[in-house]
Amino acid sequence: MAILELRDLTKRFGETVAVDRFTLSVERGEFVSLLGPSGCGKTTTLQMIAGFETPSGGSISLNGRDLARVPARKRGLGIVFQTYALFPHMTVEENVGFGLEMRKIPADERRRRIDQTLDLVHLSNLSGRYPRQMSGGQRQRVALARALVIEPELLLLDEPLSNLDAKLREEMQLELRRIQQEAGVTTLLVTHDQSEAMALSDRIAVMQGGRLVQEASPFDAYDRPKDAFVSSFLGKSNVINAHLESQSAEGTILRCGDLTLDGPASADAPGPVLMSLRPERIEFCAEGEAIVPGRVIERVFLGDQWLLKVDTPLGALLVVRSNSGRREPELGETVHLNWHRDHLRLLAAEAAA
Structure with missing residues (x-):
């Protein structure tokens, strides 16, 4: 059953069409990547889902709920940005629990969720550290834990591994897939990295010029490209x-x-x-x-x-x-x-x- 439905989603900036009638369904528990070169509209699509940009046309529904008039803070989404956006003056535990505190979750329930999520991302032993005391991979996992602890219906990932070096990036791809599967959370990733999309995804949505060019499993997109762009872009x-x-x-x-x-x-x-x-x-x-x-x-x-x-x-x-x-x-x-x-x-x- 589809939890996320995008129908003819369109975004214009003046005369420029950034996203052009984009249609996509994401099944519950699925990991889907929006893949394409810079300027293809993938980040703009993610921002419309998150509520940071207003669509010029089309619709977004999450679990049957139309998000057209739902503000970003009430969409119940987990979001991990490229820069992690951690609070430097807060410990790992405080960063992870911040969203729960803002939602007025009772203290005992907060404690349970924080402990469970830190265990999921293998950071229980670092709960008292500050972001400056951690490696890039560890900070990325803190950001992921903060997004997961609120138990979102949908997890949005905006180039979350792009600041890591090549070796750590490969390691974190495996870790990210493990965490997503163990959490069972429906996930939408934005990336321009073909290897990353193929390694992590159940399905890939390849974008070019604001449009969906091909939607397929990583194997089918690579082995049976729809056109020359997909053939050349994927590997x-x-x-x-x-x-x-x-x-x-x-x-x-x-x-x-x-x-x-x-x-x-x-x-x-x-x-x-x-x-x-x-x-x-x-x-x-x-x-x-x-x-x-x-x-x-x-x-x-x-x-x-x-x-x-x-x-x-x-x-x-x-x-x-x-x-x-x-x-x-x-x-x-x-x-x-x-x-x-x-x-x-x-x-x-x-x-x-």
């Missing part, structure tokens, strides 16, 4: 211009310049298309098994994998190779590339814009 992708020549039950025939390629089955009519091919789907092979030959023009070692750029008749292709300790081709070396036709994704040609 790395090779996007190639092609012409769909013909199709049958077995697959399609594609032409790319002077090359003819086998493609996956498609309902598209013959004509211009885009081919999307993930770098990790490309394999090195023997010359006689190759779809295209190539020459390595760039290579980068990333620790757990190698990223290579190969000049081919299809243009420059990115190839990702897991680091298994084997030798990888050197710069200038000739290689031969192969892939399974079902790993190609055919996209509408106009999506390139």
Whole structure:
């Protein structure tokens, strides 16, 4: 059952349309991410849900209740901001309990909720510390505990991990998912970090130019992108211009310049298309098994994998190779590339814009 319903949600700032007829349902207990580049409207959408911005059109309902005339302080939402916004003069315990005190929750009930929530975020032993005495990850967990202790119907997260260094950010992604699942709270995250959205979410809502482009599970959004924008924004992708020549039950025939390629089955009519091919789907092979030959023009070692750029008749292709300790081709070396036709994704040609 959907607890949050956004219907044709729109926000205009003068002539600028920041959010354009955005529609989304979030199920109870679900973790959904609004993902997109800066300026795509994701934070504005979150602010309208929180009550910090007034919609220009459309509706927001929470658990069947229309929020149009409900002020922000009465929406009963838990919110974690990018800056954490902790009170520096209060201890961890006082920060976490502040919202309960403002709601006039009795002292014994406050004590129970504070203890329970600090235990949930693994901070019970630090309850007497001040924010200045804590690491970035610990402060983030205090902010999360403060949002959860009021037992919100919906938890809103606005880039909550962006101030952390890369290693701590990865650790906190695991911690955040654990806390959300143990608390069972419905959560909406705003992020521009594709890896973060895919690691944390049950579903991803990809936004571009104020509009919802694709809504899917992380796997489906990555493996079956709806258009070239999603394909390129979610991870790395090779996007190639092609012409769909013909199709049958077995697959399609594609032409790319002077090359003819086998493609996956498609309902598209013959004509211009885009081919999307993930770098990790490309394999090195023997010359006689190759779809295209190539020459390595760039290579980068990333620790757990190698990223290579190969000049081919299809243009420059990115190839990702897991680091298994084997030798990888050197710069200038000739290689031969192969892939399974079902790993190609055919996209509408106009999506390139």
